[in-house]
Amino acid sequence: MTGRRRWSTEEILDTAAELLRTGDTESFSVRRLAAALGTDSSSLYRHFRNKTELLRAVADRVLLAAMDGYRPEGDWKRRITAVALRLRAAFGEQPQLAGVWGRYASGGTGSRLVMEELLQALRESGLPDEEIPAHYHRVTVLLAALIASEAAIATITAQEYEQGMEQFRVAVLGAAPERFPALAHFARDVRPLGADRRTTFEELLTTQLTHIETQLP
Template sequence: MRQRWSKQTILDAAVELLSASDGDEFFSMRKLAAELGTDSSSLYRHFRNRSELMLAIVDHVLIQAMHGYRREGPWRARLVDLILRSWDAYAALPQLARDASHYPGSGPGSQLVIEETLQALTDAGVPEDLVPEWYHRLVTLSVSLITAHAAGRSRSPAEQQQRRENFRVITLGAEPADFPALARYSSRLAPVGFSRESFLATVELVLDAVPARS
């Protein structure tokens, strides 16, 4: 008799499969079914298609990322905590992060992140009519940088090396007479990339601009 997998088991297996992937393998329901030792029909009992599955995976990941979160401390520290929880969760799942903008989540995990972000902005004293705007700014920034980081990680070592070499040629080969600033700083420039530290530094710059009253 064919085993019927629970939604929780399927999502756990999906996260494990995504974690093991190097970022450039296409995640599919067929691969997930094979990982579970079954066929795709077992998954379609819970998810109508890949998009619905991906939305559920995102929400599952966010629930795990929010484990232990407490609405305590200053608003800014809470926002940093929320944003870094998302960064750390997606950092382990580059393939999922690469598509983060397409799959915003569809359940309580996503609702919890949105709720706590809005609450932190409200507690900061941001005018009520500006809270949605600042929520969207923070989410757009975070998702964009998380996606860019994931895209970089999904390149093969050879592709990454070629990218660095191309950048070196472009910058170090600049004519000082035509590009004086580029020539001046070329030896200290590197291809765009984001570490956790640079991600946080960028977020802090945006938080500096939040129209907080407390």
């Protein structure tokens, strides 16, 4: 009698990533993953203690992919910007996991590679060592928030997006001036959240790096 196949950790993560590409983190479950692999949940718990640990491991592979082939170039601001754009692109391929990274972090090798490069770049800036952790935290919180926000838009259908845009136009252009005077005044210039995200991402990151630059001794 042939025994049940033993799946490697990488094979489990491959299948989990594929399920997440066609679904979302809420509907994803260890039981569903086990069914896709043709095994039972208990065999997967030998590799990961729970769903959260599994999702962190899949998210860490996105970070590893983002840092694959990366070489530091330019000054500290260019290095941080390069890492930020790599993370943005990597999670753009797997938007369902952007929220996982922001919510739980990962703690794996990919996470350590990102942390190491950002900390090294901030140290190169000339900031005193005691100030670097706080600035690192602000940069990573900003990146996680921007990437998760952009990813949330990427996971909705074209029909849902158009419905949202129509609701935005009705809510803004139809705002009663007596109740919403500022909104009515700026109605034709206010843009929805989904507009010009790439430009906004880069502008906010540049603003944060410029702020750091003003703190240099």
